[in-house]
Amino acid sequence: MHISLDKTGKESLTVQIAQAVIERISSGMYEAGELLPSVRKLAKEIGVSVLTVIRAYKIVEEKGYAVTLHGKGTYVRRLEKAAPPAASHDYEWQESYYDYVGRSIFGQQTPRGSRLLFPFHSATLSKEEHLPFEALQKATALAARDPHTFAEYSSPLGDLPLREHLTHAFQQRGIRVTESELMVTTGCQQGIDLVARTFAGPGDIVMVESPTYPAALDAFRSRGATILPIPCDSSGIRIDLLTRMFDQRPPKLIYVIPTGQNPTGKIMSEQTRRSLLALAESFHCLIVEDDPWSELHYTATIPPSICSMDQNGHVIYLKGYSKVIAPGLRIGCLVARGSVFLRLANVKAIADLATPLFNQRSFYHLLQTVSDERYFESVRAKMKRKKERVDKLLRQHGGASLTWEAPQAGPNFWLQTSANTEALSLLAKPHGLSFLPGAACFTDLSGGGHIRIGFGSVPDDKLEEGIALLCRLIEKQGKELYEPDVLS
Numbered sequence: 466m467h468i469s470l471d472k473t474g475k476e477s478l479t480v481q482i483a484q485a486v487i488e489r490i491s492s493g494m495y496e497a498g499e500l501l502p503s504v505r506k507l508a509k510e511i512g513v514s515v516l517t518v519i520r521a522y523k524i525v526e527e528k529g530y531a532v533t534l535h536g537k538g539t540y541v542r543r544l545e546k547a548a549p550p551a552a553s554h555d556y557e558w559q560e561s562y563y564d565y566v567g568r569s570i571f572g573q574q575t576p577r578g579s580r581l582l583f584p585f586h587s588a589t590l591s592k593e594e595h596l597p598f599e600a601l602q603k604a605t606a607l608a609a610r611d612p613h614t615f616a617e618y619s620s621p622l623g624d625l626p627l628r629e630h631l632t633h634a635f636q637q638r639g640i641r642v643t644e645s646e647l648m649v650t651t652g653c654q655q656g657i658d659l660v661a662r663t664f665a666g667p668g669d670i671v672m673v674e675s676p677t678y679p680a681a682l683d684a685f686r687s688r689g690a691t692i693l694p695i696p697c698d699s700s701g702i703r704i705d706l707l708t709r710m711f712d713q714r715p716p717k718l719i720y721v722i723p724t725g726q727n728p729t730g731k732i733m734s735e736q737t738r739r740s741l742l743a744l745a746e747s748f749h750c751l752i753v754e755d756d757p758w759s760e761l762h763y764t765a766t767i768p769p770s771i772c773s774m775d776q777n778g779h780v781i782y783l784k785g786y787s788k789v790i791a792p793g794l795r796i797g798c799l800v801a802r803g804s805v806f807l808r809l810a811n812v813k814a815i816a817d818l819a820t821p822l823f824n825q826r827s828f829y830h831l832l833q834t835v836s837d838e839r840y841f842e843s844v845r846a847k848m849k850r851k852k853e854r855v856d857k858l859l860r861q862h863g864g865a866s867l868t869w870e871a872p873q874a875g876p877n878f879w880l881q882t883s884a885n886t887e888a889l890s891l892l893a894k895p896h897g898l899s900f901l902p903g904a905a906c907f908t909d910l911s912g913g914g915h916i917r918i919g920f921g922s923v924p925d926d927k928l929e930e931g932i933a934l935l936c937r938l939i940e941k942q943g944k945e946l947y948e949p950d951v952l953s
Contacts, residue, residue: 466485466486466489466502466507466510466511467510467511467563467564468481468482468485468486468511469667469689470482470511470512470513471667471668471691473668474668474691478513478517478521479517479520479521479524480521480524482507482511482513482517482518482521483521483522483524483525483528484909484910486501486521486522486525486530486531487525487528487530487910488686488910490525490530490531490541491530491904491905491910495541496541497541497542498540498541499540499541500537500538500539500540501522501531501538501539501540501541503538504518504519504522504539522539525539526539529542530542580897581897581898581899582896582897582898582927582931583896583897583898583899583923583927583930583931583934583935584899584919584922584923585898585899585900585901585918585919585920585922585923585931585935586899586900586901586917586919587919587921587922588727588788588875588876588877588917588919588921588922589787589788589792589876589919589921589922590788590789590844590848590876590921590922591921591922591923591924591925595844595847595848595921596790596791596792597790597791597831597834597835597840600831600834600835601791601827601831603830603834604827604828604829604830604831604833604834605823605827605830607826607827607830608823608826608827608829608830609823611826613822614822614823614826615822615823617822618818618819618822619649619819619820619822619825620819621648621810621813621814621818621819622645622647622648622649622810622813623647623648623649623798623819623820623825624649624822624825624826624829625644626826626829627649627825627826627828627829627832628644628647628648628649628798629644630829630832630836631647631649631784631798632644632647634836635647635784635800638769638770638773639769639770639773640770640772640773640782640800641773642800646800646801646802646806647798647799647800648798648799648806648809648810648813649796649797649798649820649825650783650796650797650798650799650813650820651795651796651797651817651820652785652787652795652796652797653755653756653757653783653784653785653787653797654680654684654797655797655816655817656755656781656783656797656798656799657680657681657684657720657753657755657783658684658816659799659809659812659813659816660684660718660751660753660781660783660809661684661685661687661688661690662688662812662816663808663809663812664717664718664751664808665685665688665689665690665717665718666688666689666690667688667689667690668689668690668691669688669689669690669691669717669718670690670691670693670714670715670716670717670718671685671690671691671692671693671716671717671718671719671720672692672693672694672695672707672710672716672718672719672720673685673692673693673694673695673719673720673721673908674694674695674697674701674702674720674721674722674726675694675695675696675697675907675908676694676728676729676879676903676906676907676912676915677694677720677722677726677727677728677906678722678727678728678755678906679901679905679906681720681755682906682908685718685720690717690718692908693710693714693716693908694907694908694909695707695710697726697729697731699731700733700734700736700737701721701723701726701731701732701733701734701737701738701741702721702733702737702741704737704740704741704744707719707741707744708744711744711747711748715748715750716748716750717750717751718750718751718752718753719741719744719745719750719751719752719753720753720755721733721741721752721753721754721755721771722755722756722757722758723738723754723756723768723770723771724756724758724759724762724767724768724770724874724875725757725758725759725761725762725872725873725874725875725877726875727757727758727875727877727906727917728877728879728901728903728906728915728917729870729872729877729879730870730871730872730873730874730875730877730878730879731870731872731873731874732762732764732767732768732873732874733768734768735768735769738768738769738770738771738774739774741771742771742774742775742779742780745779745780746777746779749779750779751779751780751781751805752771752775752779752780752781753781753783754770754771754772754780754781754782754783755783755785756770756782756783756784756785757784757785757787757788757789757797757875758788758789758874758875758876759874760789760841760844760845761788761789761841761844761845761848761874761875761876762845762873762874763845763848763849763852763872763873763874764873764874767874770782772800775802778801778802778803778805780801781799781800781801781805781809782799782800782801783797783798783799784797784798784799784800785797786798786828788876789841789844790828790831790835790836791827791828791831794824794827794828794831795824796820796824796825796828848876848921851920851921851925851928852871852872852920853871854925854928855878855920855928855932856871856878858928858929858932858933859878859880859932859936862932862933862936862937863936863939864936864939864940866882866883866884866939867880867881867882867936867939868880868881868882869881876919876920876921876922877917877918877919877920878917878918878920879903879915879917880915880916880917880918881914881915882914882915882916882939883914884914884939884942885913885942886902886903886904886913886914886915886916887902887904887913888942889916889938889939889942890902892938892941892942893934893935893938896934896938898931898934898935898938900916900917900918900935901916901917901918901919902915902916903915903916903917918935
């Protein structure tokens with residue numbers, strides 16, 4: 466088991482090891498009933514004392530993720546009944562094979578390809594009600610007429626006509642950019658991964674909003690970065706705490722989602738955006754501004770992007786289009802300036818050579834009909850009505866133990882409950898209902914009393930049934946402590 470340790474960090478080595486083990490268990494890398502590495506073996510592999518590992522395993526056990534059997538070792542604790550683990554198998558040699566995986570939680574928490582009745586885990590829009598399928602079919606047909614679309618790679622930066630179109634759209638929004646400062650990515654997630662690969666390394670400080678998008682946490686943690694969570698208030702990330710942390714431990718990167726913050730749905734104020742940029746300029750660090758939802762806001766206006774305020778290349782801007790137009794095409798883009806852009810472009814070429822040309826050209830043709838403000842006004846109006854309906858349904862069916870704030874942008878409600886959300890997830894699964902457990906949105910997996918539900922992906926005719934079912938399950942689970950079975 467490879468664990469990156471920050472020996473100069475604020476957290477003790479014991480806590481860092483315990484957290485790494487818990488993350489691997491939560492992500493499914495270690496299955497229920499599986500024997501964890503012996504304390505001597507793990508101590509030798511990561512260069513710490515046996516006593517340090519013993520203390521770390523004790524924390525893992527106290528948090529309910531493992532059980533130690535005298536004379537046998539420490540095992541992953543069961544969350545449900547299962548057959549005893551096999552004593553050995555043909556792949557046993559792989560357990561000692563060195564890896565760099567780190568945290569990998571988000572993919573384990575989000576079902577893919579399954580036909581769920583109530584897919585509240587998904588932060589997308591309902592394909593039946595919102596996405597422009599007729600326009601998408603025409604766009605893909607146009608792209609398919611040109612045989613070069615299938616026979617060639619695009620530039621690693623992306624197909625030039627698409628980049629020119631996106632550049633013009635950004636300029637209209639006040640973002641100063643040229644096509645040579647913009648690259649097409651496979652969604653925002655590739656942009657996050659490119660930033661992590663390029664600028665985050667062992668011990669580098671990455672500051673994030675808390676809670677935040679779990680797949681971003683996975684990307685930065687996989688590089689060995691030290692992630693420092695900064696709480697938020699109604700204006701966004703706490704600038705007072707951020708300033709204090711800058712003085713103590715200046716970051717390499719700051720990752721934020723200013724509009725439609727994931728998972729809370731909040732909008733960062735303009736003053737906070739300007740203060741954040743001023744801090745980055747003072748300490749010469751980079752802001753990673755993730756923007757998947759600025760088209761889907763429920764307020765009259767939204768503040769300008771941080772990127773539009775940036776004059777000296779301190780912002781890497783990630784724009785996603787998958788969520789609001791065509792999830793299957795997986796198109797996004799990255800904007801940066803100076804040598805920061807050139808370094809990111811080099812890593813993009815290594816990562817995939819180029820985003821698929823057919824997807825890019827299909828998206829280019831699609832933008833000719835659906836990128837205008839009329840399309841987004843229509844989607845906003847539908848989603849605003851849907852948001853208000855969900856808010857009403859939660860008040861109607863939710864008990865006193867359930868609290869929330871309606872989102873200001875994006876498709877997510879962030880709920881707080883006294884229920885055990887891990888147990889609730891298991892309870893919901895047989896009913897075809899899914900959600901994102903809140904623990905995944907925190908660096909230390911501490912948000913067990915929260916869940917994120919994406920209302921955009923559930924059709925209107927299923928909303929009341931789904932919300933009512935979720936509230937009944939929360940009430941049923943209630944305040945009971947979920948005690949998993951252990952190895953017998």
